[in-house]
Amino acid sequence: MHIRFYATLKDIVGQSEADVKFNGTVCELLSMLCKDYGERFRSTIFDDSGLLRNHINLIVNGQNIKHLNGIQTILKDNDVMAVFLPIAGG
């Protein structure tokens, strides 16, 4: 599957896009990414209780996981996930 990192996250992970071989849930993918990208990535995405931080938006194939199955959303090989830190504008 394909992952896109935006704004400050791009600097944290050192790349704007990544291709990974993965089948599983969003939660499992994030755990894997935390191992790959280290503590700064983990603490940016998760709070001290291990919950996804407020306003972190994970958009899978154009839909926020909040309207799919949350972090239990199952990802497939061809999926595209975009990861956003709190963001707004107008």
Added chain:
Amino acid sequence: MNWIYRIDMTKGKVTKEAVPKAYAGMGGRGLTSAIVNAEVQPLCHPLDENNKLVIAPGLLGGTSAPCSGRLSVGAKSPLTGGIKESNSGGTAAQKLARIDIAAIVVEGKPEKSKLFALKVDKDNVKLLDASELKRLGNYDTVTRLTEKYGDKVSYITIGQGGEMLMAAASIAVTDMENHPTRHAGRGGMGAVMGSKGLKAIIVDDAGIDRPTMNDPEAFKEASRKFAQLLAKHPVTGETLPTYGTNALANVINEAGAYPTRNFSSGQFEGTGKISGEIQRETIIKRGGVPKHPCHPGCTIQCSRIYMDKDNNYLTKGPEYETVWANGANLGIDDLDAIALMDRLYDDYGLDTIEMGVALGVAMEAGVKSFGDVQGAIEMIKEAGKGTPLGRILGNGAVVVGQAFGVTRVPVVKRQGLPAYDPRPIKGIGVTYATTTMGADHTAGYSVAQNILKIGGSVDPLKPEGQVALSRNLQIATAAMDCTGLCIFVAFCVMDVPEAMEAIINMLNARYGTRLTGDDIVELGKKVLRTERAFNKSAGFTQSDDRLPLFFRTEKLAPHNAVFDVTDEELDTVYNF
């Protein structure tokens, strides 16, 4: 703020009156809409002597409240034919408030060839001849005025668009660098100012202190608290200052809601080249300013200064809406070209959104091709010159559609849609359809809950919950627009209840009132009812509260979504 100045352009007379009881407690949008509704004949032609241009700072204007520099401009709109309030940043609102001015009401109409400037200072408000400024752009106008009045004052000006009475004409307000970059853009307020023969307003607050507080200590505390909360919130404290408004481009594109090539697709393949991230990199590389306030006291600082390829000043921002309207909407992925277009629009005094939408319709007609950078720039220059094609473009998307026989014209109440497709973001579709302003994202920014997940979460692809969401946001926004606070504070206010408390505390400390949260809600409802009443008298009906039919019939990729909030549901938005 205690005084209303009436500028009678027919007689060339200025009169000063105390704010009448009917308008007491109103500021910003609340005051402009109250005056327009009470004093403008709803069926008048927007460019005739019966229309009035009302300029008002917000209730917190002139104080040290963070982000309190919005200036409201109201009139009957030449674009929509309904009531209009368009607000702008820049430095003028704070100065007007310090001079104790609640509103300037420009009335009547002079002889056709006359052109005036209005000089406002602590001692006088007077009309001056401004014929030497005729047909100058905003940049040259400000340069000329600065030679005479200096760079410590604020300038509110119109460019060629306003003088040529174009329905897309804006009113410019100078920023902290004395550039005319902040605009009351929407709805043709520049044309109303032009129809009054008023080229510029010079606002000089020399010799005046900040307004007196009823309770200075309480104000200071509430203001400090509010600033802290804004700084702590991840959006108002981090994202907006770092990436500016254009931070949105990628997320709206990923959500499949970034209108592309005249609303024919929801994703633009060139977004990466025009995003907030690349904009920041470009600005830093060229020695521009990546974080910048548009007025003193703005703590969010989402503005920026953009340099050209030779590292010379080109323009501000450009902002998300401008980048979209003249980027993805036209199939253009050249950020420098978009910045140049922004500069041209600012100079001519034209709304970057309406013009971008108009250009998109023109490209759909084949006047130029999508992606044709030079073609887009040429069309903008035609508008600045006032050629026949330029006048068609400068009168907005509807006129372009009529002139060239285009059926897909994305407007509501004749105003072009902003940068969010209403099919995959249905909440903003409800706002576009029902706001008194014509398609206006700022009137009830449902994108926050639909996409950004700020202040709650409502599934953007489902019709359920969108009407209630939009209704509540429209009420809250109408109230906020009375204060003069920038709409971006709402990202914090929607998440943090103490931020709303701080705003109420600032208002109470300023005026000695005992407002509660319920009073603020009532204020918002009152503003909307006032505007709705005007529009009804101007001939608007329920059928005006609709999106163009193609949004219900043409599926938008990638979600293949249509707008499916029913008409019956839309008609309940004002059930309050």
